[in-house]
Amino acid sequence: MIRIVSAPKGYSKCLDMSSDKFIDQVLKNWRNRLQATYSSGSLVEAYCHQVNTCIQIALLCVEEDSQKRPNIGKIVEKLNEIDSAIGELPQKVSGMAMHNNKNIGMRKESEDIKGQHQNINLMTGPSCSELEAVDARETSSNAVEELIVVRTEEKWKIIAFLLLESKSKKIVILPIYGIGGIGKTTFERLIYNDPKFKYYSRVWIHVSQIFDLNKIYESIILKLSEKESRANERQMINSCLLKLLSGKKILIVLDDLWEDGQFHLQELKDMLYHADSNIIILVTTRSQRVAGIICTNLQPYKILPLTNDMCWDIIKQRSAFEARDDKKQLTDIGREIAQKCGGVALAAQSLGFTLRSMNFDQWMKVKDSDTWNEPVSNDASLPNYVLASLKLSCSHMGSSLKKCFTYCAIFPKGNKIAKDDVIYQWISSDFIKPTKILSDMQLDVEKSR
Ligand SMILES: Nc1ncnc2c1ncn2[C@@H]1O[C@H](COP(=O)(O)OP(=O)(O)O)[C@@H](O)[C@H]1O
Ligand SMILES: [Mg+2]
Incomplete structure (x- = not known):
């Protein structure tokens, strides 16, 4: 302090x-x-x-x-x-x-x-808290929406499927799985915000690695009743949930689920089941195993990688490509870089931002960098090209920006970061100077x- x-x-x-x-x-x-x-x-x-x-x-x-x-x-x-x-x-x-x-x-x-x-x-x-109940992404999504390369076909397929399934089932749980950065959360947000669900009560929960059932219940109660839950015993929570869920159409997103304990997940499903309501639960997870466990009556959905063209679109957006005078010379190089992203949105996004301030030679250097071939990752859920693209972006940051970026590691994953607050913290840590x-x-x- x-x-x-x-x-x-x-x-x-x-x-x-x-x-x-x-x-x-x-x-x-x-x-x-x-x-x-x-x-x-x-x-x-x-x-x-x-x-x-x-x-x-x-x-x-x-x-x-x-x-x-x-x-x-x-x-x-x-x-x-x-x-x-x-x-x-x-x-x-x-x-x-x-x-x-x-x-x-x-x-x-x-x-x-x-x-x-x-x-x-x-x-x-x-x-x-590690578990953020507030659907900050949902509320801020309009600003970001125009930068999203929409997976139109995939989106309609999933929405149609959910609506159809929910006609015959009281609870529909659809896990969407895929590697980190591929765009699961973004995709899920598109579904969550779609007008087809406008008559649904909607709850967005960022779960993360720490799985806390009480917090999940509290988040649902808070969102549906707009009141903090005073219940602290499972039985009270249960009856409170029963009342709130009763007779409603509800869409719940459990984003970034890691928990693979059968017992916990079953308890969650039992708690949310309600014979008198229609509940759709969308889950995102990196793990196919977790997807299999949380799934009850459907096949988990493996999200598709983006096409090379989509990755190129993201790179173009993030690098302000259309406004450049040298865009003709850069097109082929850009397309090759897009290919290296392996259909992963995060890779395309971070490279796009990096390329924004670079000239022709620097674009070439990124394309031909040895980093693409270095074995950076041992983690199967984060393949080499994702970390290579992040490493390349990081290595091209200026020293102030690098410090500011590293500082963000103090925030737990999924935490809502107040922009102005972080800027003050950067200033007080001497990373950047205030402007007049x-x-x-x-x-x-x-x-x-
Ligand atoms: N379709 C898309 N168009 C543009 N950017 C995207 C798209 N999908 C994801 N992104 C961007 O890529 C990054 C990673 O996406 P995210 O949805 O968080 O991945 P995941 O949940 O699979 O880890 C985010 O910053 C997001 O804005
Ligand atoms: Mg995610």
């Missing part, structure tokens, strides 16, 4: 500081950061005052004597005071009303504070001058 608030160089200094001095140090750091972001002195002062007030409120909230702690009404009152003080500021500066934008800076500020707060959480304990950019609010002030 000290490291985050005071940046790496301040670390040793902070260890012996009194709490007052430490708070001063925090305020100083905030001031520096705000000065790097805002050009207006009065705005910086107002935000510094806001940071100070927030710190004071936070300290009062942890007073030993609970009587001295402020109640929520007082806290909101204080926050409103500083909120409106900042909201009025641009009008004083520019003499113009900016109703729509007056809170943008404020919002950014509160996000900053939230970011700082989350930084602290991240560093102090393993609060990030104007907030939207200031840009409006500038424009109105």
Whole structure:
């Protein structure tokens, strides 16, 4: 925590500081950061005052004597005071009303504070759960969708099959298996978001290597009832699930399942079966064995590798190929690189990003690299060409980017990463420098001058 608030160089200094001095140090750091972001002195002062007030409120909230702690009404009152003080500021500066934008800076500020707060959480304990119930990918999918090379035929085949099967079966479990990076999650997301399932209640669960039945149940309860589950005994959870599942059409995605214990998987299936509802469960897994175990009445589906043309499409998208002047010369080389991806979307994607900033000679080097023939992988579920493409992408990263990328390894797989928070963490770790950019609010002030 000290490291985050005071940046790496301040670390040793902070260890012996009194709490007052430490708070001063925090305020100083905030001031520096705000000065790097805002050009207006009065705005910086107002935000510094806001940071100070927030710190004071936070300290009062942890007073030993609970009587001295402020109640929520007082806290909101204080926050409103500083909120409106900042909201009025641009009008004083520019003499113009900016109703729509007056809170943008404020919002950014509160996000900053939230970011700082989350930084602290991240560093102090393993609060990030391995199992992420939130369907973050689903909600963010529209932005990504246009970059997806759609497996149209495969998608329609699976959707038609699921709908047909669910007419005669109360529970349909279809596992989709294939090697890491081939595009299982992406494919599943396309199915999950398809309008054909718009009348289904939908639950997306990222399971990962740690299989925790309780968390799976809690996620389903949370999504279907929009309430946290208070039940802690299996029997209570069971009756709660029974009620929620009753009489509904439900699509559940269990993404990235590794568990192969018959007993656990059977328990999950029993818990989700409901004579009175239609449940479709889509599972993705790397393992054919896991797919076989979770499957009840259907054959698991082995996802097809992408065609070379599809890989080439992904490379073109990610490398901004169409905007290049030298695209004619690069086409054949690009197609050869696409072939080396072996139909794996992840390989095509990472190479595409790498090729984006490269010239003709560098494209040639990637194509002819020895890395393609090095035995990089001993893992059958991640073949050589996947790791070779990742290794090539990694080796071409600049040193800052490499550090930032490596830093991301601290997040558990499937964890939702808040972009702004990570950027702050990179800055506080000295991997990158903050840029001096104007907030939207200031840009409006500038424009109105
Ligand atoms: N059809 C596709 N078109 C474009 N990009 C894709 C496609 N399928 C997967 N990707 C990209 O490849 C990467 C790996 O895909 P993912 O679905 O996570 O693979 P898996 O779940 O099999 O490990 C992701 O970053 C994803 O955006
Ligand atoms: Mg996946």
